[in-house]
Every structure is written in C-alpha cells, then in structure tokens.
Amino acid sequence: MGYVAVKGGTKAIEASMKRVKYDRIKGEKVLDVHTIMSTMSAMVDQVMSESSLYSPFLAALSIKQAEGNMEEAVFLMRAHRSTLPRLYYSQALETKTMLVERRISASFKDIPGGQLLGSTVDYTHRLLDFNLVDESLEKNKRWLKDYETALQENVPSDHVHYYTKVVEYLREEGLFEEYALDNTDPVDITKESLHFPAPRSARLQVLTRGQTGAVTSLGYASLRGYGQVHPTVGEVRVGHVPIHVKHPNEIEDDAENDYYIGKIKITEVEAFVPVNIKNEDHEEELAFEIGYGVCYGQNETKAIAMSILDQCLEHPEYHFPTHDEEFVLLHIDSVESTGFISHLKLPHYVTFQSRLDSVRRVKKGRQ
C-alpha cells in the first residue's frame, strides 16, 4: 500500500471551533473575569504557578476561555507569555520581608511570633454548603458589614511585624548548618535546555512550575516508599513579598535606588529532614537538612510536595524513582506532559499504516 498525502478538514475545524463557542455560551450565562479573580483564587493561583506567569487577571481570563480546564488554561498562559518581552530581572527576593497572612509549623507548638492560621479550610468539615446555592450579594454585604464591624475592636500594634523564620532560631542553636549567601547566577530553563545532572537552580525552577497534581503525586510516592524522604514541616508561610528591580543603566550599586514594582503572593515551605552524617571523628550522628518548596499564590500541598522532592533530588538514589532527577524533572511540567499525551489523538495515519503494513506482511508470511 502506498502512502497518500492528504489535505482537508479546514471547514470541519472551523465548524468545530464554532461548537466550542456555542458550548461555552449556550447556557446564556456570562462569567465575568473579575468574578473568577474574586471567587476562585485557588484556581487562579494554580494556573499562575503552573504557567510560571504571575498575573491574576490573565490567569482568570485563561480559566474563562478554557472553560475551567486547567491544562488548557496553563497552555494559554504559557503561549501568551511567549509573546511578551522580558524587560527586567528582579533583585533576589527574600521571604524574611514577607507580609505574612498565614504561618504554621508542624515541628513546634510554640514558635516565636505564634502560629497564625490566616485563611484556611484545613479545619473545616468537608460538607457541601447548600446555602451557597442561594447566595446573594445583599446577604454577602450584610455579612461583610457585620464582620468588619466586629474587626473594628482589634487594636493595631505600633509596628509592622515581620516573622523570623523558624529555621533561623534553630540555626542560632547550631542545630542546622549555616550557609553563606550563594550568589552563583541561576540557570534559566526557559533560556537553555535542561542538562543532567541539573544544577540546584534548574531543579527548583522546574519544581516550582510543575503541575500541582504531578508534584503532589511524586512527593506522596516518596513518602510511601518510592523515595527516602519523610520530613516534618518546619514552617509553611503564605503572604506577599515585595519585588525590586535595579535601574537598567545606573552603575551605582545602591539598593535604596532600586525600583519597588509591586508584590506577589507566594507559599513557602521549609521541611526538616533527618539525615545521618559523619562527624569530625567519623562517627555517624543524626542531623537535619532542609527541603525547600515555594510556589505562586496559596498552594500549600504543592509547596510541601516540592520540598520533599527538592530533598529527594539533593540525594540521588539509583533505586528510587523520586530521587532520579531525569524521572522527576522531565515528567512534571503541565504543558509538556499534557501536550505529549494529547498529541496521541492527532492524526498518526502514516505511522499507524506503517505498523499495519508490517503486521500484514508478517501474517501473510505465515500463511
């Protein structure tokens, strides 16, 4: 059988695209982008994190266009990102300047500054709230008014509080190794291909933009025995961090003359992992290392899972898939994995015909 090049399908594709629009609007409801931003922040955060582009507005727009399909929303964001010029690089963000909205530790009951629950569903009953079916703006306004009235009783402190990291107290005690600032220029995986063994900067960049489900699954796999890391969460913090940019042409290196350009909301995790090390007398002793996780928005599960995988990849182990950086880093990107899987539904006429021909020849030979 010879192969025949074919063309066509343009009209069918155009008609299919009309069906997409028809399916989205036939219910005669319009979802405002700002409504998505206001009421679906977790989804917006996840899209920003997986697309590696922080813009709540664009993330909400992509969710609307993708009709809530996360992989499609992330794909749209990545595609849009590729149309924009990269104008600046920020100065190094330091999370000690975070304005904390939530901060908890699973390692210590009493942490200096206290455990701040902030906004969380962690302690709620997972029962469907049927009151939301009849939710109205009027009712919400009344609730907000009552809540804000009650808040008026809170007396502000006389200074803005910045929370010291839990790990800093432990470093002061000598329980954790103290590292000097490492200002090595990071690798940027959006500018150069990933090579193995990958530097720590590349690993962290891939992990932070990984698909939430994939990062979580592999972190979970490590806990279940397909890895050797089972940490205790030292600190989870959620809040806003400021971004500063250096003037593009000024030679003077004065941080006070940087531009403040705004803030972003992030989740950061430091997980404490017990490890055996050899002391000066070559005796084995127990010590702790830190697994690090961070992501855009509030997505604590992803950040914790990232901290597990960070620690796994710091200690390559041939026998465990979650300690294998090629296995982890090449399979957690949303666009790469969903793109490759979904390409299987696109025409493979030639390759399949080729296989079919082979099978036919084999069968004919037998006869």
Added chain:
Amino acid sequence: MKRRKRTEILIQDDSNLAQDLASMILEKYECREVVMPQYGLTMIKMRESAKKSLFYMGEVLITEAKVEVQSCIGIGIIVGMEEKKARNMAIIDAAYQAGLPETESWEAELIEAEQRIIEKRLKHQADLSETKVDFETMDV
C-alpha cells in the same frame, strides 16, 4: 527620599497621589514619551532558604513606561496592567532625575501617604492576629 521608598509609597498608595504629582509636572514642563506604556515581564530571582542559593521562580506581568522631562529619562514599572500609573510613575521618576524643584515639596505628602499605608498594614495585621493559635496544655 530615595527611589526604593518613593516608588513603594506611590505604588501602594490608593489615593491618586502619583497622578496628582505627575499632573504638577505636566502643567509646567514638556514631557516626551520615550516608551509608551507597554506590557512585559520581569523574571523573579529568588533566594531559597535551605542553602541560600538563587533560582528563577517565574515571571510576573508588568507595565513599563519611559518619559523624558528636561533631558532626563524617567522609568515607571509596576506589576499588573496599569498603563496610567506606569506613565505617572515614569514622569515622577524623570522629575527626580532632573532634580526639579517641585520634588522637594513632595516629601511631606509622600511621608503622609506612607503613614496611611503603615496604618492600613497594622490594622490588617491586627485583624489577622484573631487567627493566632492560643494553645492550652491538657491535663491527662
């Protein structure tokens, strides 16, 4: 007041201060648009706290504008889609770069705005502190 503090106040201020200050310059000086407000990206460099090394966390959408006032270029950069504010920030930056006399009178207004921002932040922290856990040890 140096740029870092000034830009933080102007961006966080929600009372149109940037527009008011930029208008003062536009009324008296010629302002040439060098780069119209445009959307772009800033790559976030992050310092992780485990080994204190650097990595790129991802990009953030920004609006950037550049203007020229009295032969000095000013830059306005702001997270999000904020054409007007980026342009106003660029005009103010150019005014400071050119050392225009108007900038001296802005100090008090900026400090006043900073105070408002701090008060708002303090109130927010006080409200959040309602969610601070007060552990009680149980007698078993």
